[in-house]
Amino acid sequence: MSExxxxxxxxxxxxxxxxxxxEYIPTGAAPYYLHFxxxxxxxLLATKRANDLRVFAEGGLEIGVKPGKYWSGTSLIEYGGSVGNALADEQASIFVYLDSAGQLVVDEYAAFPDMSQEVHVRLAVVRTSGGEVVEITDARDHHSISVPAMNSASSGVGTIEGHTVNDLLTADDSGSVHTNSGATGPVTLTLPAGAAAGTRFGFAVQASQVLYVDPGAAAILDDCGQTAGKSKYASTLGECIELMADANGDWVTISKRGVWMEEA
Known part of the structure; x- marks a missing residue:
């Protein structure tokens, strides 16, 4: 039955x-246009936020996306909006979304990515035909209610990730443990620059290869050395180290096991 x-x-x-x-317009109000x-x-005031990240047709095969903000983990991301985004013609479904880096993707035709594999913000599903955008189905409702994911340090639930190639960590990974499990050669893991005080990471050697922890321009304050820009490293199975960002932009050793050295 209809509503x-x-x-x-x-x-x-x-x-x-x-x-x-x-306010509703009173019956017989004049001038009517002013009340309208x-x-x-x-x-418009009540619905303004509904315009955030809205996908709209611009004519032909082009779409635009309105500006808006969204949460990625515990980081608030601001997307400035875009226009002139060209789409492929004769597509039954184009899955339009923002990837984890805030870049607009308009060439996905199978499905939205698996959220467990690629964090993203779903915007719309677009159908094109005859050189025109013929239908836009809003997909922002997939995120209508979203609570920023708590990092492991605050939630009490730890995460561990193995790396076989070099990687750059982000502040959103705070509280996690990183290893070189499966590596067949040296692996360098770089700490995030400008991390807030209290950001922390653990590192553990799980393959008999050198595991480097690179502080970038900062220093890892440890008894084996405190030189800015110098990595700490270990290579024996079971060796581990835990670091926490201090208020000066450096990293303090909270605990460690085994022999960790500072690069020359």
Whole structure:
């Protein structure tokens, strides 16, 4: 059955909407256009956030995306909006989304990525035909209610990741443990620059290869050396080290096991 309206009498006696503050136009009000503009003004205020990251057609095979903000883990990302994004023609489904780096993707035709494999923000599914955008299905409802993921340091749940190639860690990974499990050669893991005080990481050697921890321009403050820009390394199975960012932009050794050295 279709949704029903309140009775005519109830509708005619409505003065305003309590939740949004939108005022109904009184019967017989004059000048009518002024009351209509007041109504429209309040409606736009109440719905403005619904425009964030909205995909819209620009004519032909081009789409635009309105500016907006979204959470990626515990980081608030601001997307500045874009226009002139060209799409392929004769596509039944184009899955439009922002990847983890905030880049717009408009050439995915199979499905949205698996969220467990690639963190992203779903925007729309677009259909094209005859040189035109013929349908846009909003996909932002996939994120209508979202709680930023707590990192392991605050949630009490630890994560561990093995690396076989060099990698750059991010502050969002705080509280996690990183190893060289499966590596067949040296692996360098670089700490995030400018991390907030209290950001912490653990490192463990799980393959008989050299595991380097690179502080970038900062220093890892340890009894084997405290030189800025110098990595710490170990290569024996079971050796591990835990580091925490301090208020000066450096990294303090909280605990360690085995022999960790500072590069020359």
């Amino acid at each position: 029903v309206y309140p009775s005519d009498n109830e509708l005619l006696n409505l003065m305003s909407d309590e939740d949004t503050g939108v 503009r007041k109504l429209l003004y309040r409606l």
